[in-house]
Amino acid sequence: MRKMLIAGNWKMNFTPSNAVGFVNSIKSNIDTAKRDVVLCVPYVALQPVKDALKGTNIQVGAQNVHYMDDGAYTGEISPAMLNEMKVPYVIIGHSERREKFGESDTTVNLRALRALKHGLSPIICVGESQKQRLANRTEDVLRKQVAFALDEVKDERAEKVVIAYEPIWAIGTGMTATTKQAEDACAFIRILLIERFGAPTAEKIRILYGGSVTPTNAAELFSQPNIDGGLVGGASTAPTFDQVVKAGLCCE
Numbered sequence: 001m002r003k004m005l006i007a008g009n010w011k012m013n014f015t016p017s018n019a020v021g022f023v024n025s026i027k028s029n030i031d032t033a034k035r036d037v038v039l040c041v042p043y044v045a046l047q048p049v050k051d052a053l054k055g056t057n058i059q060v061g062a063q064n065v066h067y068m069d070d071g072a073y074t075g076e077i078s079p080a081m082l083n084e085m086k087v088p089y090v091i092i093g094h095s096e097r098r099e100k101f102g103e104s105d106t107t108v109n110l111r112a113l114r115a116l117k118h119g120l121s122p123i124i125c126v127g128e129s130q131k132q133r134l135a136n137r138t139e140d141v142l143r144k145q146v147a148f149a150l151d152e153v154k155d156e157r158a159e160k161v162v163i164a165y166e167p168i169w170a171i172g173t174g175m176t177a178t179t180k181q182a183e184d185a186c187a188f189i190r191i192l193l194i195e196r197f198g199a200p201t202a203e204k205i206r207i208l209y210g211g212s213v214t215p216t217n218a219a220e221l222f223s224q225p226n227i228d229g230g231l232v233g234g235a236s237t238a239p240t241f242d243q244v245v246k247a248g249l250c251c252e
């Protein structure tokens with residue numbers, strides 16, 4: 001049985017003090033029973049938010065990480081740094097990074113491998129564009145992205161991997177994938193994971209849906225057999241985030 005994971009992706013929102021004010025206002029409403037709740041916040045808010053969440057079971061995550069341990073990489077953050085800060089999760093390969101910052105399947109893989117080496121759980125984002133969906137290429141795109149991302153990932157580390165299926169056309173658009181579209185894609189990803197790691201391991205890997213998740217549509221999406229929670233953008237920065245988290249218990 002996979003434990004539900006509800007991950008918020010704040011993207012580039014909230015100054016550190018605003019971040020603390022926000023988590024202080026929502027934390028007592030967030031029900032973490034039988035599910036994992038993670039807030040992926042900007043680097044500069046990691047420690048303040050972590051401090052503000054002390055005494056709760058809400059965890060923090062980063063939104064990216066570099067693929068080297070240290071060195072001349074101005075502006076970058078390494079997995080060793082996140083590990084020392086006891087940050088357990090990191091988003092890797094978000095479509096915004098792929099589109100706007102030149103992230104490639106190769107660097108997604110390098111980041112995932114390095115994150116795993118340092119004991120972090122990479123939340124690896126995959127998903128097709130609208131053009132690719134309309135051309136019936138969704139499965140081809142997912143097959144390629146998943147294969148690249150997981151290249152050389154050791155079987156014994158695979159359970160730490162989280163895959164987030166985020167169709168690009170659904171991100172920040174209000175155009176949520178239908179429940180069937182989301183489940184079909186996540187079920188396909190499960191097949192890819194079974195091919196890669198074998199069924200016993202693949203059945204333990206969590207697959208999230210992301211793209212215009214709201215308190216209204218979350219419960220139905222999260223009730224699907226292959227959707228193990230959500231990667232939530234806009235709705236994770238709203239006071240009603242607790243309602244999205246609540247929906248994460250529908251499959252118990």
Ligand code: 13P
Pocket residue numbers: 009094166170171172173174210211212213231232233234235
């Ligand atoms: P929205 O929930 O705002 O559509 O963003 C989804 C996302 O990009 C999460 O990583």
